[in-house]
Amino acid sequence: MVKKILFIRRDNIGDLVCTTPAIHAVRNHYPDARIGILVNTYNVDAIRNNPDINEIYTYEKAKHAPEKNKISVWLNNLKVLHKIRKEKYDAAIGCGSYSPRLARYTFITGAKKRIGYLKKGMKSKFYNMPLYEPEEILHEAEKTFNLLSCLGINGAPQQLRIFPSGDEVRKVQDILNASGFSKEKYLIAFHISSRRPENRWPAEKFMELGKLILDRYNAAILLLWSPGSEKNIYHPGDDEKAEFIKNSLKPKPIACKTTKLGELISALSLSSLVVCCDGGAMHIAAALQKPIVTVWGSTNPKSWAPWGTRHVILTDGKDASNVSVNDVFAAISTMLG
Template sequence: MKKILFIRRDNIGDLICTTPAIYAVRQKYPDAKIGILVNSYNADAIINNPDIDEIYVYEKAKHVPEKNKLSVWWSNLKVLMRIRKEQYDVAIGCGSYSPRLVRYTYMTGAAVRIGYLSKNVDKSKSYNMPICEPEKPLHEVEMVFNLLSPLDINNTPSPLRIFPLSDETQKVKNFLNISDIKEGKPLITFHISSRRPENRWPIDKFIELARLIISRYDANILLLWSPGSEKNPYHPGDDEKAELIIKSVPQIIPYRTNHLRELIAVLSFANLVVCLDGGAMHIAAALGKPIVTIWGSTNPDRWRPWGVKHIILQDENKKAENISIEAVFNAVEKLLA
């Protein structure tokens, strides 16, 4: 194989769950050119990955509301033309079947196009090397890894891979050096944000959990959240919720991450991460951090933290708000031990 292209159109966690497959291809074909097509929202998750030779970034119109759709489409077409000019031998459409993913894979011009085939789709309108979606539920890492079987790769997926940028890491180190950090005490990171309402944990519970951890362990707690106002219709954030926590728990240390690369760097310093199901959880897993995840409606068999110590807290109604403070604190204690 000379040139292999991965296509990952989805969110941050989906892309990070693709990194074991990329690593496996690099190990099997060390001299191949490996490219990946990602969107501007998740690109920072693989920007420093040594397994990848070239990153192609396209935009989703909903991520750039300041641009008109025609401009976005034209820009994306130019990205696809760059890919076609490169003449990739193989393109892998990563993720469950979708007509748009098939279309992107076809437009790369690759000779071999691999991806999952839905039972209800005409084969002639899909990939020229389709794979049937597995009947039993698999983790997303395993789902992507299965797509490598036509490349004669059938081993066990590695841990997730992510690589903080050195300048961002230094920036966080400088911040922590001037912050009121208690030496010799664990650094516990809270990430309070989730896109899905049913996956969110009430802010008053985060406040009480922080107070309990500080009183019992005198630990350092670093607060992270999705930046921006909750009133922003395109990119709603949690600035207001973070401000409430900061006012209620003066000992907490806030760090506003404006870019994904900053979030990656900050999480690399944590001893333990308390978060909701989402991209931050997968970043923490890729960094090898122990994780307490307050879970909502997502299927943990498909999306649990891969390859690290973790505790998932999910109630029968699949609503994160129902998880008690005591349950989260007990999980924190177990992982700290």
């Protein structure tokens, strides 16, 4: 009998959000089970307040804390893994494509059943219930969900799930109120950041798009971005890009510098429509059931399209900067009716 199940999701925000349908399916199949999840400090806010999860274990990647001594970071992470081993989980699921480190983490948990993907033809002492990577291209939500077959759960993933904090929603609402925002207006969120350079849309194009929207619609623009200077080698952000867009539009966008992931989730939850690049914010918006217009570079839509919500993907398959402002505006007009 499976009574304790651990998910391991040690990568990026979007990957973790795409895991939430699998977590929910386990909760429905094993309603009395204790469900834990091991995540990192960077993505943990994406699963806070999730009623399907009993225990959240958080470890820190040394690259996310350059100001800390690496040895102290590693020691703290060992304490987290020791705590997990003491729980004696019945099953641990290493979510994501095969990686040696993910396989080792799954093994170290000490779980009786250790589930994860291997590349075709591989063998591993770390997984005792492995699956081979699917040959066909699947969406990340589907690929993660398929790992549940080892627990007797089959079918298709449902909606992504995310739960904004009430306190943080009120903080963003206060920012909107202070700006004079009227609820009769559309609130169109621009999230202007993306981790991969080829997925970034230029500031000048966001500015031109903003002018078209403000001329045509009774709308306000909520400007969101990854905080920090583009010159920061450890955590580069888009402060300069946001400042350019803010100062180029009249009326000015409502600039909301979200220093925590929970704040970004709350800000997106209040929007009418989200315009963004490929990245974690897009998957958060999908989990919030927001209509999305997204500008892409070379990412494969079959794997990473917004799951379970109305969306338009605009891409030439190579570089987001090649997508025209007029095409994005036409997609927004279709969404708004």
